[in-house]
Amino acid sequence: MVDFMVPDEIKEVIASIEKFVDREIEPLKKKCHKQLENERYFYDENGVYAKEILDAMREIRMKSAKAGFYNMFGDPELGGNGDVFGPMAVALIHEALMRKYGLDPLVMEIFPGGLFTNGLTPVLLGLHPEVKDEVLPGVASGETVxxxxxxxxxxxxxxxxxxxxxxxDGDHWVIxxxxQWISHAPYAKYAMIFAITDQELAKERKGGISCFLVPFDGETCANTSVIPTLGHLGGRIGIVSLDNARVHEKYIIGDLHQGFGKALEGVDIGRVVMAANCVGAAQWALNKAIDYANERKTFGVTIGNHQAVQMMLADCAMDIYSARNMLLHCAWKMENQDKLPLKEISIIKAYSTEMVQRVVDRCMQIHGGMGLTNELKLEKVWRWARSQRIPxxxxxxxxxxxARRLLKGDRNFF
Ligand SMILES: Cc1cc2nc3c(=O)[nH]c(=O)nc-3n(C[C@H](O)[C@H](O)[C@H](O)COP(=O)(O)OP(=O)(O)OC[C@H]3O[C@@H](n4cnc5c(N)ncnc54)[C@H](O)[C@@H]3O)c2cc1C
Incomplete structure (x- = not known):
């Protein structure tokens, strides 16, 4: 039976996360008001998040883990609840939070960003048992990024x-x-580093790349700088330099020379998160635009009476409705079919990231000059939306x- 309703258990989770936001995050927002309202204080002089923001983020991750949210999509073999909360839940919950709170850096700490590059990601399934004991408790508690x-x-x-x-070199590897562009690098404790371990295999593109878990020691493995993008005064992406970083062979994740298999485990759920955030952010922006179109008057009437504004609102609605249905259908396929729907996962990633930028751009236009100000946060969401088309x-x-999937015979759209 086809059912387009949001299941009751997911509605309940969303409601309890909203209560968590009221109880735990709102007080922190008040405490960090200065940093949250002005980017000059949000970052330190090196462009890294200010200490107050990093402390608040850690507190939220750890409280979220205690409340049972942080690991709810994590790999079950690592202690997460990803077997209970699958792609559909991932999509609906991320969408709901983004629709309600917009691009709120503190609310976004409730879950590990992207779900596959942090937290109880399936990439970590390949850890040596001793390293699992060393690393997983900190990751699961939200302490370790x-x-x-x-x-x-x-x-x-x-x-x-x-x-x-x-x-x-003996039982160690020297890296x-x-x-470059590594998300969370400026404040992470460990980096999953992909490196060539067999030049010949790598040249033939048949393997030869391995994945290592490397602790940041500030010297041999260091975050050397933050990369600010799109006019921001800092950022969460950085450059990681490896200068004779020595790690024991037990820090190899998965099989030697087969790091790419690991790299791709979990990338599918990361794309669902990204698409859901885009669908949610587009609705957040459209809600603002609808309210403004009903309030703002020009030429004696509210601007919602002008056909040009109506067209922009309608275009946003068509964009959102198509992206949302694609997302949910793709998540449903991931949950109910044996094979990963690779074509659809690429479709939702490409479509939703392009869609959100179009929608936010129109919503800024509807707000006139106000749309360009920081006050409404639309321009901040526009900059974020623009960046989603790259990673x-x-x-x-x-x-x-x-196209490759189509050419190989995947012509299925149901
Ligand atoms: C915000 C952000 C976060 C990121 N986080 C991470 C992270 O955590 N970890 C990590 O490892 N990386 C991360 N990245 C890096 C990201 O994965 C790369 O930027 C991305 O893969 C594109 O690589 P590039 O920038 O080198 O562009 P290039 O690969 O040089 O591409 C340049 C242009 O050419 C096009 N192009 C390239 N090849 C083809 C082709 N075969 N056919 C058609 N067009 C093509 C591209 O689409 C693009 O338009 C992040 C990037 C950003 C912006």
Whole structure:
């Protein structure tokens, strides 16, 4: 039976997260008012989140873990509840939070960002048992933040062209190289680092890349700088330098030379999160635009009476409705079919990230000059929306996957 209703148990989870926000996050927002309201105070002089923000984020992660939210989508073999709360729940809950709170940096700490580059990600299934004992308690409690170091200055879409190398030295590996654009790197405790361990295999693109869990020691593995983007005064992405970083072989994640398999485990759920955030953010922006269109008067009538404004509102609605239904259908397929719907996962990533930018842009236009100010946070969401088209596979790389699937015979849209 086809059922488009949000299940009651998910509604209940959303309601309890909203109570958590009222109880635990609202007081922190008051405490960090100065930092949250002015970007000059949100970042320190090096562009890293200010101490007050980092402390608040850690407190929220740890309280969220205690309340049972932080790990609710985590891998069950690592202690998460991802077997109970599958892709449909991931989509509906992320959408609901973004629709209600918009791009709120504190609310977004309730779950590990992206779900696969941090928290109880399936990537960690490949950890050596001793390393699991060392690392997982901190990750599960929300104390420890991880980051995912795959991209490099000369290796983004084409990750096979990476230059970072690991050389065996007794029972250790020595890693040298630079990772770029790495989310959470400025405040993470460990980095998952992908490095070439067999040049010949890597040249043939048949393997030869391994994944290591490397602790940040500030010297051999260091976050050397933050990369501010789109006019921000700082950021959460950074450059990671590996200068003779020495790790014991037990810190290899998964099989030697087979790091890419690991890299892709969990990327699918990361794309669902991204699409759900986009669908939620688009609704948050449209709600603001509808309210404004009903209030703001020009030429003696509210601007919602002007057909040009009506067209913009209608275009937003069509964009959101199509992206939302794609997202839910894709999540349903992930939950109910044996094979991963690769074509659909790429479709929702590409479509929703492009869609949210179109929608937020129109909503800014409807607000006139007010849309460009910081006051309404629309321009902040627009900048975030613009950035979503690049990570986790650019729009063009997603379209390449979609076309390849079609050409291989996947013509199914149901
Ligand atoms: C906010 C943000 C967060 C990120 N977080 C992380 C992270 O945590 N960890 C991590 O490892 N990386 C991360 N990245 C890096 C991200 O994955 C790369 O930026 C992305 O894969 C694109 O790589 P690139 O920037 O080198 O662009 P390039 O690969 O150089 O691409 C440049 C342009 O060419 C196009 N292009 C490239 N190849 C093709 C092709 N075959 N067909 C058609 N078009 C093509 C691209 O679509 C793009 O338009 C992040 C990036 C951003 C912006």
């Amino acid at each position: 991880l980051c995912f170091g795959l991209s490099e200055p000369d290796a983004g879409s084409d990750v096979w062209s990476m230059k970072t190398k690991a050389v065996k 040298n190289g630079t990772k 986790d596979g650019t729009t063009e790389i997603q379209k390449r996957t979609i």
